Amino acid sequence: MNKRRRFLLQGTAGLGLLTGAGILVRAQTIGDDTMTDADTDLDQTVADTTSNWQQFAPAGANLPAVSDTLELDDTVWRERLTPDAYRVLRKEGTERAFTSTLLNEKQRGLYLCAGCELPLFTSAMKFDSGTGWPSFTTMIDGHIETRRDYRLFLPRTEYHCSRCGGHQGHVFDDGPAPTGQRWCNNGVALTFLAAG
Numbered sequence: 001m002n003k004r005r006r007f008l009l010q011g012t013a014g015l016g017l018l019t020g021a022g023i024l025v026r027a028q029t030i031g032d033d034t035m036t037d038a039d040t041d042l043d044q045t046v047a048d049t050t051s052n053w054q055q056f057a058p059a060g061a062n063l064p065a066v067s068d069t070l071e072l073d074d075t076v077w078r079e080r081l082t083p084d085a086y087r088v089l090r091k092e093g094t095e096r097a098f099t100s101t102l103l104n105e106k107q108r109g110l111y112l113c114a115g116c117e118l119p120l121f122t123s124a125m126k127f128d129s130g131t132g133w134p135s136f137t138t139m140i141d142g143h144i145e146t147r148r149d150y151r152l153f154l155p156r157t158e159y160h161c162s163r164c165g166g167h168q169g170h171v172f173d174d175g176p177a178p179t180g181q182r183w184c185n186n187g188v189a190l191t192f193l194a195a196g
């Protein structure tokens with residue numbers, strides 16, 4: 001074993017001891033129940049933003065209901081949408097990475113489907129995945145539907161707007177806690193509605 005490797009191993013063991021001691025002290029000081037509560041709170045926060053997304057809408061916002069299905073002819077979609085949005089929403093295209101203006105959007109608010117204005121995500125669900133596409137840890141319950149996509153060698157899970165069927169992106173299981181999900185969205189398929 002060379003010197004550098006031995007040093008790294010010793011360092012890791014030392015860190016493990018320190019971390020272990022820290023947890024022991026923390027458990028004795030605040031008790032295990034407190035730590036469990038903190039984890040539950042985090043899960044609850046995500047659940048709240050999923051079901052209570054209205055708190056991220058501006059006052060008096062007139063947003064469509066998911067039950068108000070929007071079905072249009074392809075020619076009408078082509079007229080209503082920009083060419084880039086049409087290619088993603090109606091033809092399952094993918095925008096080039098790092099091109100979306102929503103990547104750096106940090107205001108409180110809602111992310112709506114660019115095809116029909118149905119709210120799909122809240123700002124509390126957004127995180128920086130580093131992939132170049134707007135990414136979310138979860139979505140608004142009932143507003144998104146998924147389907148297996150076999151177009152690439154490895155099957156992926158495609159997702160789309162429940163109201164208009166517009167393609168939004170793909171969901172992966174390498175996202176951050178507590179959901180572990182990464183909803184990888186085309187920015188051109190969304191519009192942002194600020195809460196304030």
Ligand SMILES: [Zn+2]
Binds near residue numbers: 115116164165166
């Ligand atoms: Zn839609």
